[in-house]
Amino acid sequence: MRMWQNLTAVLVLSLVAGVALAAGDIGEVKKQAVNVPAIIMFLAFVGATLGITYWAAQRTKTAKDFYAAGGGITGFQNGLAIAGDYMSAASFLGISGLVFINGYDGLIYSVGWLVGWPIIMFLMAEQLRNLGKYTYADVVSYRFQRVPMRTMAATGSLVVVILYLIGQMVGAGKLIQVLFGLDYTYAVISVGVLIILYVTFGGMLATTWVQIIKACLLLGGATIIAFGALYVATGGSMSPEALFRRATEIHAKKDALMRPGALVTSPLEAISLGLALMFGTAGLPHILMRFFTVPNATEARKSVFYATGFIGYFYILTFLIGFGAIVLLMPADSGFMVTNAKGVLELKGGQNMAAVNLAQAVGGNLLLGFISAVAFATILAVVSGLTLAGASAISHDLYANVFAHGNVNEQQEVRVSKMATLVLGVIAILLGIAFEQQNVAYLVGLTFSVAASANFPILIVSIFWSKMTTKGALLGGWLGLISSTLFVILGPTVWTDVLKLGDPIFPFKNPALFSMTISFLGIWIGSIMDNSENARQEHAAFEAQDVRCQTGIGAEGASSH
Amino acid sequence: MQQDLVHAIKSNPKYHELLSKRKSFAWMLAGIMLVIYYGFILIVAFNKEFLGQPLSAGSITTVGIPIGLGVIISAFVLTGIYVSRANSEFDRLTREIKEEVL
Secondary structure (H helix, E strand, O other): OHHHHHHHHHHHHHHHHHHHHHHOOOOOOOOOOOOHHHHHHHHHHHHHHHHHHHHHHHHOOOHHHHHHHHHOOOHHHHHHHHHHHHOOHHHHHHHHHHHHHHOOHHHHHHHHHHHHHHHHHHHOHHHHHHHOOOOHHHHHOOOOOHHHHHHHHHHHHHHHHHHHHHHHHHHHHHHHHHHHOOOHHHHHHHHHHHHHHHHHHHHHHHHHHHHHHHHHHHHHHHHHHHHHHHHHHOOOOOOHHHHHHHHHHHOOOHHHHHOOOOOOOOHHHHHHHHHHHHHHHHHOHHHHHHHHOOOOHHHHHHHHHHHHHHHHHHHHHHHHHHHHHHHHHOOHHHOOEEEOOOOOEEEOOOHHHHHHHHHHHHHHHHHHHHHHHHHHHHHHHHHHHHHHHHHHHHHHHHHHHHHOOOOOOHHHHHHHHHHHHHHHHHHHHHHHHHOOOOOHHHHHHHHHHHHHHHHHHHHHHHHHOOOOOHHHHHHHHHHHHHHHHHHHHHOHHHHHHHOOOOOOOOOOOOOHHHHHHHHHHHHHHHHHOOOOHHHHHHHHHHHHHHHHHHHOOOOOOOOOO | OOHHHHHHHHOOHHHHHHHHHHHHHHHHHHHHHHHHHHHHHHHHHHOHHHHHOEOOOOOOOEOHHHHHHHHHHHHHHHHHHHHHHHHHHHHHHHHHHHHHHO
């Protein structure tokens, strides 16, 4: 009973918070007229993905099927799925919107988001594949005390998943409102219901294939918009120089559009942002989970290679899309600029709609419909992946290994996972409604800071440093999680901009430099101070861990000889 | 994993060959990526004007554009270099170790 009361209180509070935020002045999002081609294409996508879910459900029997698609995904498929997880609607719409407003600065973000991948490749991909089973907590609890390590890793996963979910759900609701003329609340609910269906029935297999299809559609759609806009904006010459020239003539920033500007203000801020972007990727549970869906380390490496290629190409496209949008949408007579309540000219639907409006400018209602459907599909796919990662943290880490101490059968574990999916789906809907008026882009940045400070340090140190102990990992991991969250709350983005409490207590927007340092220091100090018998056993166990990590002998699903 | 198997693998010279080759290669590539990326970030932080210069006289495209794209392409190329060596040489060594000890 107590739990239910608490839960109700939380729900009521979050709803109140939503109302309070909704009252804030963020500029109105107008509902659009019902877009018929978009709805037809979207329904086709939903139909196809539900078909896949049905097919996947037939093949999802064991826990390994549910969490890791039976380990049967190829490197190329997984590369597309990873790229799909990464190319969220927030990054597609957010980065192209960022380029539309700030020009060159958008590229700084793209570059940071990409360079995490080589690091994952060199230092983590095969290690993860060789040590883990279903979740990254398998890796960090490999030679350590199971209960506290799993609890911490699952908490880190859930915090990241929930933060990421808020961003995605808010993006989903707004997007659907603008694109389909559907009410925000219904939009968010329909997303929630669909992802619950995908994940509970189809598990990782359905989630992966939904992600692969969406990745192909998104890459195809973005290619058409980017090059279509380049063609139209340059009068057919396709010269980027001509595109940039036209953009600097139109944009109020003029030539400043082509160089780094105000987005990254101080050197410390820039370095800190860079750290969060680069190492945050290596701490995202829904991405790390994908390494367990391939059969071996060879395929794990291939998947990172393909993913890096797709993601890099995608970021180049978003850059072109941003500049194309400046040329084709920003002129006052383009028909895409509207006067807002303050009398200022702004893009129809807000800056995040740059890519979508550009689709209409380049390819009319048909391309607009296609891109709208793809954007919605993107949200569904990313939210499914996140939900599965969150549900796995609950069922595999918390339920099976912490509460039941490993004494559960697979069926029970999978059942708990499905229940957790249902709960997370409902939470996602409620959060989507509660945070309706929040800025999508900064939530993604915040998520990366937490992932880089809480999950990444314990993961990398547990793989490479024989002297880490449970105490060190716990100290560092919790400090990283708490400090990154606190710094964000006390920093300029939340304290000053969201809560409106005046000057920030923590002066930096991007805390990763500080919170990551705290986390690594915590791991180091906690480990060297630890003289317990446990610590000695954990040092000794490193040898066996390292051999498995390096060779894959004994790894989950490794082929026998 | 059984302790005797761990010892058998650890006393295999090919295991040490694999470890030393892969570690130096992986950390070297990681180092190159870090230098490229943080080089870029430090220029953004300390020398915005450098990135803002025109690429050639009279062009609107700045030096920052090819540099930014270059970082993106270098990430892809570096992962490609790693995967091609790891999936041939390192995997072959791993297979030989497995054949010898298992």
